[in-house]
Amino acid sequence: MTQTTSFPLHDIATAPDTATAPRRAWRPGLLPWLAGPAWCCAAFVTWFWPDADDFPATDSLAIACAIIGIVLVPVALLPRFSAKAPWMIALALGLAAWEGVQAKLLLLPRPFFGTPQDLLDVFVTDWRKLGDSLLHSLGLLAVGYITGAVLGVVIGVGLGRSARFRYWVQPIIRLVGPLPPVALLPLAFVIIPSSWAASEALMTLASAFPVIVLTWSGISAVDPAYYDVARTMGARDRFLVLRVALPAAAPQIFVGLFMGLGMSFAMLVVAEMLGVKSGLGFYMQWAQGWAAYPNMYAALVVMSLMCTGLITILFRIRDRILGWQKDGLKW
Amino acid sequence: MVNATTPALGILLDDVSHGYDIGGRFTPVLENVNLNIAPGEFIALLGPSGCGKSTLLRLVAGLETPRAGRMLADSAPITGPGPDRIVMFQDPTLYPWRTVRANVALSQDISGRVDRAAVDAAITMVGLQGFENAWPHQLSGGMAQRAALARALVNNPRLLILDEPLGKLDSLTRLTMQTELLRLWQDRGFTVIMVTHDVEEALLLATRVITFSARPASVVSDITIDLPYHRHRDDPHLLALRRDILVQLGHSADW
Numbered sequence: 135m136t137q138t139t140s141f142p143l144h145d146i147a148t149a150p151d152t153a154t155a156p157r158r159a160w161r162p163g164l165l166p167w168l169a170g171p172a173w174c175c176a177a178f179v180t181w182f183w184p185d186a187d188d189f190p191a192t193d194s195l196a197i198a199c200a201i202i203g204i205v206l207v208p209v210a211l212l213p214r215f216s217a218k219a220p221w222m223i224a225l226a227l228g229l230a231a232w233e234g235v236q237a238k239l240l241l242l243p244r245p246f247f248g249t250p251q252d253l254l255d256v257f258v259t260d261w262r263k264l265g266d267s268l269l270h271s272l273g274l275l276a277v278g279y280i281t282g283a284v285l286g287v288v289i290g291v292g293l294g295r296s297a298r299f300r301y302w303v304q305p306i307i308r309l310v311g312p313l314p315p316v317a318l319l320p321l322a323f324v325i326i327p328s329s330w331a332a333s334e335a336l337m338t339l340a341s342a343f344p345v346i347v348l349t350w351s352g353i354s355a356v357d358p359a360y361y362d363v364a365r366t367m368g369a370r371d372r373f374l375v376l377r378v379a380l381p382a383a384a385p386q387i388f389v390g391l392f393m394g395l396g397m398s399f400a401m402l403v404v405a406e407m408l409g410v411k412s413g414l415g416f417y418m419q420w421a422q423g424w425a426a427y428p429n430m431y432a433a434l435v436v437m438s439l440m441c442t443g444l445i446t447i448l449f450r451i452r453d454r455i456l457g458w459q460k461d462g463l464k465w
Numbered sequence: 466m467v468n469a470t471t472p473a474l475g476i477l478l479d480d481v482s483h484g485y486d487i488g489g490r491f492t493p494v495l496e497n498v499n500l501n502i503a504p505g506e507f508i509a510l511l512g513p514s515g516c517g518k519s520t521l522l523r524l525v526a527g528l529e530t531p532r533a534g535r536m537l538a539d540s541a542p543i544t545g546p547g548p549d550r551i552v553m554f555q556d557p558t559l560y561p562w563r564t565v566r567a568n569v570a571l572s573q574d575i576s577g578r579v580d581r582a583a584v585d586a587a588i589t590m591v592g593l594q595g596f597e598n599a600w601p602h603q604l605s606g607g608m609a610q611r612a613a614l615a616r617a618l619v620n621n622p623r624l625l626i627l628d629e630p631l632g633k634l635d636s637l638t639r640l641t642m643q644t645e646l647l648r649l650w651q652d653r654g655f656t657v658i659m660v661t662h663d664v665e666e667a668l669l670l671a672t673r674v675i676t677f678s679a680r681p682a683s684v685v686s687d688i689t690i691d692l693p694y695h696r697h698r699d700d701p702h703l704l705a706l707r708r709d710i711l712v713q714l715g716h717s718a719d720w
């Protein structure tokens with residue numbers, strides 16, 4: 135599962151058990167108890183140090199930090215919090231530093247570099263539109279990706295199992311597959327009247343290719359003895375494909391599914407920026423047009439949460455299905 | 466595992482020849498093999514490594530069709546694999562994505578006739594109780610082989626095709642499994658064709674010991690062992706037979 139390293143691993147420190155890494159005995163000590171005070175510190179800086187300009191939502195930010203700080207004090211009692219405490223402290227310190235550098239001292243050029251309260255203000259005032267964009271993006275992504283994934287597995291199985299299918303389909307795959315789907319975007323928007331349908335088609339294409347290739351290679355690599363065992367027990371093709379070939383190739387198929395998901399993220403943003411008039415990409419484009427940089431940052435945050443959330447879901451599914459494997463990367 | 470009702474299968478091989486293209490050249494593997502196996506016999510196949518024993522088993526299982534010759538199972542031609550002829554391969558080939566229990570239940574999944582009691586009985590018979598929910602990678606080599614044996618036995622085959630089934634077991638487990646195999650065969654009365662490298666094992670278990678020549682394999686000797694069970698390994702008759710067979714396999718007589 136090497137390709138997964140291309141995704142941000144910001145969550146790794148909070149993963150419940152990183153079984154593969156040698157575990158150093160973790161002495162919690164004082165650290166968990168410092169998380170609450172650290173957040174209260176951030177609240178203190180925000181509240182009492184006067185802003186350099188008239189920023190919105192400074193009060194809300196201070197109150198939010200204070201609430202987090204107070205909540206974290208009893209949370210420190212939970213044993214499983216101790217592993218997360220360093221991160222919570224670092225986040226509070228980082229926030230306080232950002233607040234000091236930008237909101238209080240205004241050291242960086244302004245519209246491009248926002249303040250924490252700017253960002254918070256966007257979430258407070260514009261959450262409805264952000265949420266709406268998120269739902270649109272998710273909808274667009276889901277249809278394209280799921281279609282691409284299913285098609286990819288079906289075509290990959292066909293390529294791996296049938297010589298005649300391979301004869302006709304392999305040349306097409308070789309010609310079309312490596313083409314970056316973005317290159318087809320102008321054409322697609324012309325040929326397909328609805329920009330939504332055009333985007334879905336491209337997203338399907340983008341996610342299908344890696345799934346096809348990896349399913350195909352996974353199916354071709356299945357030990358023929360696995361088929362022999364089932365065949366001597368009277369198994370027909372249906373069983374051989376669904377209950378032997380697919381499970382045996384599943385580790386590879388999941389690699390393809392992860393790569394396809396990454397491809398469809400890229401396709402999603404491009405499609406929303408260039409054609410579809412909704413979604414997070416469109417929101418970002420719009421924010422940039424109005425020089426509303428905090429809105430752009432907010433959309434970026436939402437998008438990143440969406441992507442990492444979807445990757446996490448796919449990892450959960452993989453862990454459930456591939457629980458039989460000796461080891462595997464823990465997301 | 467109580468219903469010993471399914472009648473055993475008889476096998477007839479008539480001038481069967483087979484071979485493979487290896488590196489662009491045709492290599493004969495079996496040459497004019499003639500065998501008549503009556504229902505209920507326990508056949509042991511011996512032969513030098515690489516002579517074609519596993520190939521012969523694949524033909525009988527119906528996984529491959531011979532280049533020449535006729536193969537009958539109960540006077541019907543063998544055209545493909547069938548669930549009445551169960552093979553236990555040289556490698557355990559358990560499915561790594563199935564637990565031990567699910568692996569043993571494989572034939573039931575295929576046929577759709579679920580019988581959990583039979584699965585549990587087979588697992589107990591090979592001594593794997595407690596490991597029903599283990600993954601194959603958590604088993605030792607011998608345990609995996611026993612799981613494969615349980616998988617082969619679970620659904621009352623009419624012909625059991627075994628390719629060195631006890632090869633990876635330590636000598637004690639091997640003795641137990643030999644006894645179990647014998648008991649099962651006597652109880653259920655299926656036909657057994659078993660490849661083994663162990664001449665003593667062949668003589669202790671089989672009703673007939675068939676020796677093959679080096680590749681291309683053909684039958685060099687076909688000895689009926691007319692001794693009652695349980696046979697004793699020091700039986701002078703068996704010792705004499707053992708010496709004869711070892712000579713046929715290429716050992717010098719003064720060994």
Ligand SMILES: Nc1ncnc2c1ncn2[C@@H]1O[C@H](COP(=O)(O)OP(=O)(O)OP(=O)(O)O)[C@@H](O)[C@H]1O
Nearest residue numbers: 485486487494513514515516517518519520521680
């Ligand atoms: N699928 C195949 N393609 C090409 N050659 C094969 C194939 N299977 C077997 N052979 C060849 O057939 C010959 C006999 O192989 P086989 O596996 O039947 O031997 P064996 O008697 O079972 O040996 P062992 O006792 O070592 O298991 C070997 O020379 C091998 O190279």
Ligand SMILES: [Mg+2]
Nearest residue numbers: 518519555628
């Ligand atoms: Mg062999």
